[in-house]
Amino acid sequence: MMLSGFKLSKTSLATIATLLLVLMWLIGNGNVNTAKVEFTPVIEQFSECPTQGGNLGATLIVFVNAEPLAKNLAQTLCQDPVVIKQFGQVRAVWNHSEDQVLQYVGKGIADLTLVKENLMAAIRGESTYGYRVVAAYPDYSAYLISMREKPQIDKAYLLGKRIGLLDYPTSRSGHIIPIGMFKELNLSLDSLQITYANSHTELRNLLISGKVDIISSYWQQDRDEAILSRNYITPIEQQVSGSKWYLKMETNNIDLFCAVQRTLIQMAKDENSGYFSRLTPEPDCQVSP
Structure with a gap:
């Protein structure tokens, strides 16, 4: 049994040596492309800003489908007093790819997102991650x-x-x-x-x-x-049905809900487009005195 095992090992070594010789010959004759294989990285499009708050480990993640909206919203939220108290930075990601929508919303990564009601219903975002409607555009x-x-x-x-x-x-x-x-x-x-x-x-x-x-x-x-x-x-x-803004409310963070709703409504009023300026709160936030 020991002799048989020794013979098998010698055979394996001989095979490997032969393969190495063949490979070296191919390289020497230019038949093997030795160029380094590079993989195209997935480029995440986002705008990020610090809030100057103390909670540096917490990031408010926003997911939308348009770059101007993402950048404007990130900068506005970074200056909100409630957001400053609760988060160290705001990251607004923009992408209209269905795969990315499912990644950020379907897996509950986004804290705040603008999506269609039918999509949110399909992924059961409200029951799974606690997404709640903050504001909605008209039909x-x-x-x-x-x-x-x-x-x-x-x-x-x-x-x-x-x-x-x-x-x-x-x-x-x-x-x-x-x-x-x-x-x-x-x-x-x-x-x-x-x-x-x-x-x-x-x-x-x-x-x-x-x-x-x-x-x-x-x-x-x-x-x-x-x-x-x-x-x-x-x-x-x-x-x-118009798109709706959803905020992930795993906890009853009413201060954040009201701050986000206030920001979105004000941004809508500043919008030049008649349709996108017609954003309504759902429900209208009532802050306790």
């Missing part, structure tokens, strides 16, 4: 919008059109609803001429510049009247 309608004709919800009509949609699957008016309409019309995405944009503003720029014939979006009364015509919009869905 709205989703439309097909064109420049020179009223769009038709018709298979033959849409087949010949260049269509602009949003590039993130969590947007209802810019992605979910129009794709659902295509499915109802038995239209595959491969059969359509679709151009994807990163924002509703970019969709409008594509339409105005003639790069697409139709976009799917909501109607911005205060802005669209100047560049588009109401005669050339067709509703796809009349009542779409």
